[in-house]
Amino acid sequence: MSVAEHVNLDEFMSGVKRRNPGQPEFVQAVQEVSEDIFEFIQDKLPYHEYQILRRIAEPDRVVSFRVCWEDDNGNIRVQRGWRVQNNSAIGPYKGGLRFHRDVTESVLKFLAFEQTFKNSLTGLPMGGGKGGSNFNPKGKSDHEVMRFCQSFMTELYRHVGADIDVPAGDIGVGAREIGYMFGQYKRITNQFTGVLTGKGLEYGGSLIRTEATGYGATYFLQNMLQHVGDSIDGKSVVISGSGNVATHAAEKVTHLGGKVLTLSDSGGFIYDPAGIDQEKIDWVKEHKTTRRGRIADYAGEFAGSEFHTDKRPWGVPCDLAMPCATQNELDGDDARTLLKNGCIGVSEGANMPTNLEGVHLFKEAQILYGPGKAANAGGVAVSGLEMSQNSARISWKEAELQKLLVDIMGGIHDRCVEYGGVAGTEHIDYVRGANIAGFVKVADAMLAYGVV
Numbered sequence: 001m002s003v004a005e006h007v008n009l010d011e012f013m014s015g016v017k018r019r020n021p022g023q024p025e026f027v028q029a030v031q032e033v034s035e036d037i038f039e040f041i042q043d044k045l046p047y048h049e050y051q052i053l054r055r056i057a058e059p060d061r062v063v064s065f066r067v068c069w070e071d072d073n074g075n076i077r078v079q080r081g082w083r084v085q086n087n088s089a090i091g092p093y094k095g096g097l098r099f100h101r102d103v104t105e106s107v108l109k110f111l112a113f114e115q116t117f118k119n120s121l122t123g124l125p126m127g128g129g130k131g132g133s134n135f136n137p138k139g140k141s142d143h144e145v146m147r148f149c150q151s152f153m154t155e156l157y158r159h160v161g162a163d164i165d166v167p168a169g170d171i172g173v174g175a176r177e178i179g180y181m182f183g184q185y186k187r188i189t190n191q192f193t194g195v196l197t198g199k200g201l202e203y204g205g206s207l208i209r210t211e212a213t214g215y216g217a218t219y220f221l222q223n224m225l226q227h228v229g230d231s232i233d234g235k236s237v238v239i240s241g242s243g244n245v246a247t248h249a250a251e252k253v254t255h256l257g258g259k260v261l262t263l264s265d266s267g268g269f270i271y272d273p274a275g276i277d278q279e280k281i282d283w284v285k286e287h288k289t290t291r292r293g294r295i296a297d298y299a300g301e302f303a304g305s306e307f308h309t310d311k312r313p314w315g316v317p318c319d320l321a322m323p324c325a326t327q328n329e330l331d332g333d334d335a336r337t338l339l340k341n342g343c344i345g346v347s348e349g350a351n352m353p354t355n356l357e358g359v360h361l362f363k364e365a366q367i368l369y370g371p372g373k374a375a376n377a378g379g380v381a382v383s384g385l386e387m388s389q390n391s392a393r394i395s396w397k398e399a400e401l402q403k404l405l406v407d408i409m410g411g412i413h414d415r416c417v418e419y420g421g422v423a424g425t426e427h428i429d430y431v432r433g434a435n436i437a438g439f440v441k442v443a444d445a446m447l448a449y450g451v452v
Contacts, residue, residue: 009038016057023106025327028356029113030057036435040419050451052443056116059086059109060093065155067133069148072141081152083131083159083167086112089445092163093129094119094380094387096170099177101136107327108132111170111351115380117438118373121412124384129165131156137172138292149180157185162193162390168383169198171326174244174289179203194390197383206386207398208405209379214248214349216378216409217322217370221347222256223413224368227428233257238318240264241325242295245349245376247285249322254278262313264325265295269313272298272305317341324349332357339365348372359431366427374412374434381408 007015016030034053041047063083071077082105085093095115098108108130116128133152137145160167169178178198185195192204199205208215218232225231235258239246242263250260260276262269263284272280280302287293299307314321314334321343323330327350335358338346345368348354352372354362362369382405389395396404412434419440420433 009034012038012054015054019058020106020109023104023109025104025106025352026109026113028328029110029352032352032356032359032431033113033117033435033439036432037439040436040439046447047443050447052446053439055446056087056439056442057113059084059112060088061085062105062109063159064105067135067148067152067155069144069151071144077148079133079135079148081131081133081155082108083156083165084108084112084129085159085165086128086130087116087442088127089442089449090120091125091127092161093165094126094168094383095128095130096132096168097173097177097181098130098132098170099135099137099172100132101134103132103134110327114351114373116442117435118377119380119384120438120441121374121415121434122377122381122384122408123411124381124408126166126380126384126387129167130170131167132170132173135172137177142176145177146180149177150184153181153184154188156181157188160185160195162195162387166194166383166387167196168380171243174198175200194387197386199386201395204386204390206382206389206401207396208401209382209386210244211248211251212382212405213376213379214245214250214324215252216381216405217245217324217347217349217375218249218252218256219378219406219409220370220375220413221320221322221345221368223410224345224347224370224428224430227413227417228368231256232320235259235319236261236317237320237322238262238313238316239322239324239349240269240313240329240353241323241350242284242288243324245379246322246324247281247288249324249349250276250281251278253322254281258320261318262316263295263298264313267294267296268307268309268311270295270298270305270307271313271316272302274302274304314338315341318343320345320347322347322349323353325353326350327352328355330354330358332361334358335361339367344368346370347375349376351376363429363431366422366425369430370416371431371434373438374416374430377412378405378409381405 416433
């Protein structure tokens with residue numbers, strides 16, 4: 001097979017769509033990556049001969065199982081659980097578990113595919129995976145969540161392990177859920193191993209894991225700005241979400257001298273023209289985690305702020321934007337509004353929060369645009385460090401971990417710069433850089449193994 005004979009992007013994507021009917025999120029993720037990879041591998045015959053991208057876009061396996069549990073009223077409930085093990089060329093499968101009513105196989109396949117490139121970018125030995133269930137923990141009692149988690153792990157345990165697949169938390173899966181699942185794994189296997197990350201500090205967890213994704217996305221934004229001689233200091237920032245990632249992104253932006261104007265949840269967003277300072281961020285953390293309240297309550301607590309029902313924050317004029325909620329929350333119209341209002345940089349704290357039209361608009365405008373696979377890799381990076389600590393039976397101090405996180409995000413930025421340069425300009429296409437840098441490491445490992 002010559003280079004001229006290999007399939008083109010359109011033919012490749014037609015095959016992806018044919019093999020994955022009814023899975024738009026997964027197809028979107030493959031399209032976004034493939035647009036850059038096909039250009040890069042055009043004259044690199046081994047990647048074509050060994051069908052490397054085709055193999056990465058086909059998960060190693062997708063495990064689907066029934067999860068039965070009993071609610072507090074004695075009713076038997078049935079959910080579906082999944083674990084998508086996408087690629088383990090450079091290490092054990094690694095990626096979160098998501099409990100949300102909108103979880104589907106398509107969503108988890110897209111997340112596992114993205115995770116493969118994200119984990120590669122960290123420089124740590126981790127493959128890509130993702131899992132979860134269409135179980136909705138909102139409104140459930142602690143005992144209901146416990147019973148569901150125990151049932152979920154009763155099926156999942158046979159597919160995971162410290163050297164096989166190491167899940168973590170994600171949307172709907174926090175310290176409570178990780179604790180229940182780890183307890184059930186330990187009960188079934190009689191083993192105390194690093195099978196999950198995001199654990200409590202009392203039983204093998206790592207310091208700064210809670211902060212890592214939001215902090216990391218902010219460090220990546222700062223790195224992009226510093227690369228062009230600028231900084232977050234003095235900039236206005238709109239942030240979506242009000243969970244773990246969003247609140248810690250807001251916290252680090254504030255530490256670096258930025259002014260956070262918005263936070264949101266599924267009910268709408270709050271706009272605080274005075275800025276959401278550390279005291280207000282602490283209130284949001286307490287309100288959302290302990291009281292499990294809604295962001296709308298913020299407007300009643302802090303004078304001068306506004307709540308906008310069923311709307312997203314992208315219409316608020318700002319210098320910088322950080323989508324930290326969920327996939328496809330920022331579309332083409334939102335991107336146009338941000339650009340029109342003078343936004344100069346976007347750093348994605350969530351996974352694929354910008355749809356393809358929005359991605360193309362940001363790239364065409366040549367603003368600083370950090371895609372999720374690079375910008376939000378801080379969370380999985382610290383999860384990887386937790387794996388190392390578990391393997392060595394040690395715990396690193398917070399200062400050591402903070403420095404490692406800063407160094408890892410700096411390394412990811414440098415790898416994106418290496419592969420993301422735009423010919424004839426000083427602009428860096430961070431999407432292209434992240435896609436190619438993440439691909440090369442995985443692809444070269446796969447070439448080394450032969451056809452397996």
